[in-house]
Amino acid sequence: MVNTTVRIESIEIKNFKNVGYGHLDFESEKKSGRASILGLYGQNGSGKTALIDALELFRLALSGSTIPAYFAD
Numbered sequence: 001m002v003n004t005t006v007r008i009e010s011i012e013i014k015n016f017k018n019v020g021y022g023h024l025d026f027e028s029e030k031k032s033g034r035a036s037i038l039g040l041y042g043q044n045g046s047g048k049t050a051l052i053d054a055l056e057l058f059r060l061a062l063s064g065s066t067i068p069a070y071f072a073d
Contacts, residue, residue: 017050
């Protein structure tokens with residue numbers, strides 16, 4: 001099995017949990033096109049947990065794993 005690295009440069013979320021629409025670019029101007037992120041912060045209800053859940057779903061989809069039932073809602 002080959003190890004593959006996926007680098008996310010941006011993410012767009014539509015109608016997921018409490019997020020109607022959200023777009024984040026992870027590209028760093030200081031690293032000439034390389035994506036990087038140090039932390040995630042925001043007000044309560046701003047979609048931080050929704051972003052983490054969306055990334056978990058993305059990881060599960062890429063690995064071919066079963067989606068847990070708690071994502072059904």
